[in-house]
Amino acid sequence: MNQYDEIKQGEKGAWVSIGAYLVLSALKLAAGYWFVSGALVADGFNNLTDIVASAAVLIGLRISQKPPDKDHPYGHFRAETIAALIASFIMATVGIQVLISAVKSLFSPEHSVPDLTSAWVALFAALCMAGVYMYNRRLALRINNQALLAAAKDNLSDALVSTGAAIGIIGAQFGLPWLDPVAAFAVGVIICKTAWEIFYSSTHALTDGFDANELSTMRSTIARTKGVKSIKDIKARVHGSHVLVDVIVQVDPELTLVESHQICDEIENRMGRKHNIMSVHVHVEPHDIAEEFEYMADKK
Template sequence: MLSAIIEEHEKIGGQIMQNTRSNNLKMAEKGVWVSIFAYIILSIGQIVVAQLTHSSALKANGFNNLTDILGNIAILIGLRIARIPADNDHVYGHWKIESIASLVSSFIMFFVGFEVLRDTILNILSNKKEIIDPLGAIVALISAFIMIAVYFYTNRLAKKTQSQALLAASKDNLSDALTSIGTAVAILASIIHLAWLDKIMALIISGFILKTAYDIFKDSVFSLSDGFDENLIEQYTDAVAKAPKVQNVKLVRGRTYGSNIFLDVVVEMSPDLSVFESHAATESIEKMLRDEFDVYDVDVHVEPAILPEVEHFSSRSLELLAQEEEILNQQNLEQLLAPNYEEVGINGHVINRDEKLSALTDKNLAIKSYQAQQVSKKTFILTYQFFEGNQNVTVSSIWRRNNSWYCLFRQLTPQTHKNEKSD
């Protein structure tokens, strides 16, 4: 019954996460549409004005905006497909389509960037001189202001929706704004008889196109090849190591599907934990990673930790001797007695842990004839004697390991003196 409730809870949580991510991608599409409309207007306007004013830089900038239209269309299609829920053929969902769309966008930008570069070089080699109209500078500055506004909108929306594709598009918006400013400077320089600067700026703009294409290509390939940020791995490892019941973090492995992070975590816990306890600990780890680091999916595997000196009988028996002596003298009982501790006293009366703790008195007793028997890796039976007043007492105690060693049971049996037997 409990396992069914937990399974249903996990299913509901996963569905909520799926819906949240899908809604984020749907919101990210708005930013892509804004970019597309802005690029359509700017590319047409700049290319037409460039033909009229004979500005190579403005023409290159117009073609740069044209590539962004095609690239944003590819991103838009990718965001649409990425929102499709998981099915039998795509058990992890379609999130990687977002990275594939960015990769396609980079190819388009590479192609147009090389075309702009080729056209500019041919103009330089032809040494063709034309009068450049200052109208081109005005158009370039208007384009810059528009793209700066679009950048602030898409960048804020990308961070809100955690969309890597939209974030890449927003960086391209900023790059376009800077190239537009550079274009305006080149045109103004040409007016004062520095026409060569217009062509140089066209080369620089083509370089910006190719550089942006390379950055998007690199990030997309990194994601598609399951590359992952090592700094994030260190953060996750440190956080998991502090989780309850975790004794060691053996492995943290991550991969991304679009903007979603998937983690495989291997931890070591005490072999004394029950299946239910270790499962509850893994649920706590998964919730922590989702809440604190916004991880989409986590798979936590538990392996038994090697407890120190667990297989060394002599070391363990000596350690238990010291702890048993503390109980005998009623020291550190809070740390040594199990929650369900029971003790059969000399008079045959049975007391529990609370009664034992409430009757503390200072003692200075010594153990003799100590013997330890290991029943299993987790259980020891100790026997010994001590002398108090005129009475010799034999003690039998049971110790069990549950992460630490605790005393479960003690029985005190009085011994009859020899002189009493002779009487």
Template sequence: MQQRYKNLKIAQKGVLISLCAYIILSLLKVIIGQLSHSETLLADGFNNSTDIFSSCAVMVGLRLATCPPDEHHQYGHWKAETIATFLTSLIMLLVGLSVLYTSIRNILAGNHESPDIYALFVGIFSGSLMYGVYFHNAHQAKKINSQSLLAIAKDCRSDAWTSFGTSVTIFAANFNMAWLDGVVAFLIGLLILKTAYDIFSASAFSLSDGFDDDLLEKYVADVEKIPGVELVHNIQGRSYGANVFIDIIIWVDPQMTVRKSHHITEKIESLLQRDYGVFDTDVHVEPWDVDYEPQQPNELNSH
């Protein structure tokens, strides 16, 4: 349990690094975008401003997730991390729509002013910085199994690609292709919406207790290899932040002693924790029904 809380602290540090980078870059891009008359750089700056709110929301979620279980939250406050990620996707959705509206309005109005060339270097610097933050946070996220930190890392990578794309656009705009600036601003708006949708889908899936069927199939296959387990009758999984909780019903020989069946449940708990990092496993033992017709593993979760 203590290691789980230490991992949350590590995730908080990673989010703080991203937050500092976003604050610096959003201010730099908005100011230089205004001075250099670059719609693309401005749109990229607004994209980074949404990342500030996103990082703050995730930071609050991680902080709440460290609170211990209480009378009303017996499983702890782990889902606060996922709720924060869900709210982040809504913020990104609003900003993405705003960027799309502005870019379409400027394209239709024929505002094709060529941005100054020094805005190019801001894009290159921003892309390089965000790629560095991405590699750091992605490494830490995989190390501690933090989905929120991994989401922040992937967002940093998207921002790096966007910044490099901004640089290319600014370069092209200075060679009689100024119209490309507004078009790429439109594409950046679409990128923001795509990122928002991906984060929204993943967090909504987790909040609704959705779980990966492929993982359940792996759990079932390994559990049924344990001597004494006749069949996995039912299995359900849910995630609380980075923690996985499994409920599983197994069938055993009706003549088996309580002591032996208890040893089997301990083996199952140890197996899932050791091989898959499952935080908590609740095993229910029932006598084997020889007339039962086995189902496919991915069907077991629906009962």
């Protein structure tokens, strides 16, 4: 399966999310109005906004499948990251709305007691979204797709929101109306925390940030390649769900062009096997012992 086929697989997860949100939002809104449950109505409107987030992920996945062109020689894979970033904004908006609504409800003098049936509807919705979350998370990890992983985290947040609504409704039956806004506030904090994690990860990737420990591991793999005398420089960046690596290695100056090229091929093969990185640009330079000693001195 190539990289475009993997992205195509990711579309299935986005469609599953959209389908689930369409059905559950209609169910929650109808049950919320029928059984007089403000928490369930709010949860239903929350799912309507989630449809927009899932649609953004789907659009991002579609754009990322476009082949390279003269304006995008590296392809359009970063559309995945932008889709995840948009999803984080939508999640943060929903989380803040949940927090504001919870605080208002907590200090409101009037608390209505919804029908207990609405709690069962909320629990059913929570179980459905938990199932969607597990499906999308497994798929995202299998194809290494950050946009779909962001959508999966959104699915989990919605399962928690529905669980919080159910807890509040059940608590109201036992004369604990304050339990609803407290549970909603806790859920709002979780949603905002998840949104921040996705936002940080997306912006870090878009600004060419890369994990220093992971880069160090890649450096060790290349350094142990037969024929590599030293590594002059190595850089890596995330491009959608793929990693691009640029490395300058120094080899024996007595080697022929063909022999140096074979070392490059071995580096690319090792990076693919050990780190699943298929885009490695290797530049070869003649090894200079004096330059290496100077480099080591600077490192100390």
